[in-house]
Amino acid sequence: MSTVTTVPMGEIRMAHQAGILRTLLGSCVGVALYHKPTRTATLAHVLLADSSFRSETEGERLERTQMGRYVDTAIQEMLREIGNDARRDGEVVAHVAGGAEMLAAGRGESVGEQNQRAAQDFLHRLRIEVVSEDFGGSRARRMSIDASDGRVNIETIDVIEFQRESEH
Numbered sequence: 001m002s003t004v005t006t007v008p009m010g011e012i013r014m015a016h017q018a019g020i021l022r023t024l025l026g027s028c029v030g031v032a033l034y035h036k037p038t039r040t041a042t043l044a045h046v047l048l049a050d051s052s053f054r055s056e057t058e059g060e061r062l063e064r065t066q067m068g069r070y071v072d073t074a075i076q077e078m079l080r081e082i083g084n085d086a087r088r089d090g091e092v093v094a095h096v097a098g099g100a101e102m103l104a105a106g107r108g109e110s111v112g113e114q115n116q117r118a119a120q121d122f123l124h125r126l127r128i129e130v131v132s133e134d135f136g137g138s139r140a141r142r143m144s145i146d147a148s149d150g151r152v153n154i155e156t157i158d159v160i161e162f163q164r165e166s167e168h
Contacts, residue, residue: 002020008023011068013043016040021145025100027100028098033082034147040082098116098134098141098143099115132154
């Protein structure tokens with residue numbers, strides 16, 4: 001039986017050779033990277049599209065524990081954890097999900113849509129293949145990745161179940 005590790009909002013977790021990483025997503029985006037040769041999986045629960053809008057008062061540098069909050073810093077940190085050489089070899093693949101419209105939409109692009117676009121664009125710029133994605137809609141998702149084989153499972157869940165799980 002594999003150990004299941006929950007990835008909280010704005011954080012990143014890694015599993016090597018065994019273990020399942022899991023997170024619960026609404027408008028946030030889950031980004032999973034998998035390096036098959038080493039059977040290393042990382043999963044980030046990303047809140048916002050990018051870190052460039054941060055004000056000077058937030059400090060010049062994000063603390064390591066804050067890297068998972070933004071698409072750009074989360075993916076960079078995940079690659080660092082896997083080993084940057086893996087990306088150059090083209091051995092890392094990505095799975096992305098989330099970006100639901102959990103609140104009534106206003107005008108313009110929603111937070112979920114911004115997160116989705118940012119994740120897709122950043123991975124494309126890094127030439128990391130996105131092998132699966134599941135975005136949008138109005139329902140939450142539970143996303144998991146198994147480090148033993150890279151298998152990703154994305155389940156759509158009801159809002160009531162999402163509220164119950166997010167309370168624990």
